């Protein structure tokens with residue numbers, strides 16, 4: 053882990069911290085974390101690229117690095133927006149790392165779930181403009197990451213899909229995944245899609261409003277930068293207060309029930325029936341491959 057939670061920005065060879073140069077002048081900076089790369093050029097718009105092969109699963113380590121990266125950017129006055137994408141071909145993120153939820157201790161499940169919550173609270177509650185450039189499939193937790201951004205642009209490849217497919221794994225999306233989904237697509241679409249655990253191919257996801265626009269893959273980053281410029285043309289304080297007004301109730305709900313939500317997760321994931329479902333799902337993924 054190359055990012056640290058606090059401390060002075062460093063300006064040296066190799067990996068550098070995102071920060072400000074002496075005299076407060078914003079600098080181009082890159083942070084070469086092991087699971088994501090992050091760069092902040094003079095434009096004040098950071099690009100965060102997931103790079104955790106094979107499928108950018110959200111492991112405890114990944115989630116921790118993600119949250120620390122967001123905290124760094126949030127605290128950096130030079131940074132007003134972040135574009136989130138993946139370096140892997142065909143995969144934005146495969147969602148929560150299922151191996152973190154299989155055969156581990158209660159303490160581990162507690163730590164893992166707290167990290168999932170932390171990532172979402174930081175991303176959904178971010179003051180920055182957040183744009184997801186979804187350049188591959190994005191099931192479950194991957195969909196949550198995209199939905200937590202202010203705007204989603206997806207590569208128009210119908211082989212790429214996105215959605216909250218938890219029901220297909222025999223598990224239930226927690227209330228704050230559901231709340232985020234409802235805020236993006238509305239109650240009726242969320243209700244049907246969640247119950248069926250649907251993964252929507254890109255064109256369908258666009259039709260449902262789960263992603264805001266589709267573009268050819270090679271145009272994704274260019275379009276993300278243009279959207280970002282449009283959002284950043286407004287005064288930050290007005291946009292930020294409006295965002296808070298729209299998202300606060302949903303954020304507050306998790307903050308108020310955080311410990312209870314962890315307890316529920318740990319109890320649920322520890323059940324033998326759930327462990328069995330998760331193991332079978334992992335087996336199915338392996339079989340599908342061979």
Ligand SMILES: CCCCCCC/C=C/C(=O)SCCNC(=O)CCNC(=O)[C@H](O)C(C)(C)COP(=O)(O)OP(=O)(O)OC[C@H]1O[C@@H](n2cnc3c(N)ncnc32)[C@H](O)[C@@H]1OP(=O)(O)O
Nearest residue numbers: 106109146147148149150151191192193223224321337341
């Ligand atoms: C119990 C309480 C629950 C409370 C709620 C919990 C909320 C849960 C949220 C989640 O995010 S659960 C995870 C949901 N994710 C998925 O269903 C995605 C599963 N993966 C896929 O569909 C595919 O892997 C893919 C992402 C479409 C990529 O397909 P591709 O053909 O490119 O790769 P694969 O050969 O399938 O996978 C490569 C490798 O990676 C392993 N893997 C895939 N996804 C995950 C994952 N989410 N966690 C851990 N590992 C994953 C897969 O098994 C392969 O492993 P190996 O066979 O190479 O060892």
